[in-house]
Amino acid sequence: MPEASPRRAGSIEALLASKEIAIACGSGGVGKTTTAAAIATMAAVRHGGKVLVVTVDPARRLASALGLDGFGNVERQVEPDAFKSAGVRARGELWVAMLDTKQSWDDLVRRHAPDRETAVRILSNPLYQNISGKFVQSHDYIAMERLYELHSEGNFDLIVVDTPPTRNAVDFIEAPRRMADFFSSRLLRLLIAPYRSRMINLAARPFYQVADRVLGSQFLEDIAEFFILFQTMYSGFVERATAVERLLKDRRTTFVVVSTLEAAPVHEAEFFVQVLTAKRFHLGALILNKVLPSYLLDEEAERRAARLCDDSSELAQRDGLAALLETDEEQLARVLAEVGENFRNFAVVARREAAERQELRVRPEVVATVPEFEGDIHDIEGLLRLGEQIWT
């Protein structure tokens, strides 16, 4: 593999100027939420226009800094004062919304149900109530569905989406397809069939027998009733899921993969990039987050750190050093050894990170690095500090 060139044609700045949707994804704990918020904040400040960040589960302090306390699905504008106190003037507006899975499902049902009565019956079905919260991948689908809705309302110039934690990073991009498949499935018709007509397909009979013994026929009937109700929304639903999928593949949509340089997240990021590329989604950028500073890789400095450890006692005895520091030689020796040891410890980690970066098999047009910050990011100022690192 050729050496990565340090200068790249693209930048996050250029990328976002031409996109309407940016989707941040990556494995858990890598800083997706913060990165998505930072990108959106930078876009609002620098590019201007109306920028919306849709977030799933922000840290509490960040949420309150953005004015998200206690508000659900509705988009809200971040107070312009929040920018003023961070010392910047924003060209545009920053808006935020939280994803409320249950609420979004309910809205979806109301939209697609043929009449009010059916909607009410679905919404009050105990199975639906369980499913809308816990349906396999329901979070994934509803996040993309909500994105579609927000985009089609045409109120924003740029929408940045923070994706929900998934078992597998590719789950949510496939969610619309799966949802469409599910509702057009032959199995669904099979499951419902015996409750519509008494005729049971011979091939399906063993299935019903097993299902009956295991789950009880009452439960099967409940399931069937639920799906018969759901069938009334079938065409709207499938059409919608297909449209959502189309939007994800649209030229105006880009994916931003976030990872740290630890082995497991890197592995998952690589896998995700491969899937995105294979399925012809637009991969915009790879953001490497929480990376240790590069000065830790300096071998000369590491040799000096080794001297501090090995010769700490001699060094501490040098003329006047201890006196200058208002301490005794023994304590000074300890501090010197600790400073040296600390550098050497983190040098090991930094080298491991550098090796991961070297071996990274994927090279999107934009690769940006964010240093490990000392504290948490919990306000606009912090978001801008992070954003500055990756913007150009």
Added chain:
Amino acid sequence: LADLLERKLIFVTGKGGVGKTTIAAALAWLAAVRGKRTLVCEIDAKGNLADFYETGPIRFEEREIAPRLWAMSMDTEASLKQYLSLQLKMPLVTRMGPLTKMFDFVASAAPGVREIVTVGKLCWEVKEKHYDTIVVDASASGHIVSQLAAPQAINQLVQVGLVRQQTGWMLDILGDPDQTGLLVVATPAEMPVSETLELTTRLHDETNVDLAAVVVNRVLPELFGRGEEEVFEHLDQPEPRSLLAAEVGGPVDTLMKAARLTVTMRRSRTEHLERLREAIDPTIPLLYVPYLFFRSHGLRATHQVADALSAELGY
């Protein structure tokens, strides 16, 4: 403290990225080393539990990968087949053609089916006393409650049938603190601590599973002892720095910078640790596992974490 490994079934959970699998792998290793017949089971088939033991692929069929340590990877369909043929004496099931598709379908449609098959298999191993200890690398904290609450949910939804009959004994095992416990892994950072606290509340409200312990992973060691930070402040000044530079043959600025980074990182992490310590029930053991500089994954890391857990448990 030492009774953690006396439990028969230990679910390990935590926010994504905190090192849940590391802790589960190390805990199972420790149990096996201490003479217990141990089963370690990964639930979300990301397939990387094998990496923690440097062993080949882990599949549904349990395999002894080290003395007294068996490993398996949960496969809901295989589990359902086993369950139906062993528990319900339905041998025909294994020969039913497209069971995969049908199961997938019913499991997607009926909430809790997938979960109960998973939890059911684990409870069954406890009931049959095949192992002394079962350590489960369970779902992340966002999903664990619906997994553990599945038997109750099924109980409410399914009024009759064999599944209904099966949930009773599962609930007995899950709800018995002598047998079952949940271990939550966190790191000293804002979101992992918040999720841990939310989870402990939900666990109490929505399940009858006992909270066994909280493991705080990747704790940075304290760099400076009493009074030493002040010495460091004096040391990190132009004059002492250049004195030192002359001695060691070059500038030491980045060495000081690195020390400062560690001190501030540790300080912000300590804040979150304090928040956890204050909010959590004082009877719940908090176990600390240090940040590993030298190996972050692989069997070597598993050994080191197992040693740390062993020391924390007072063995």
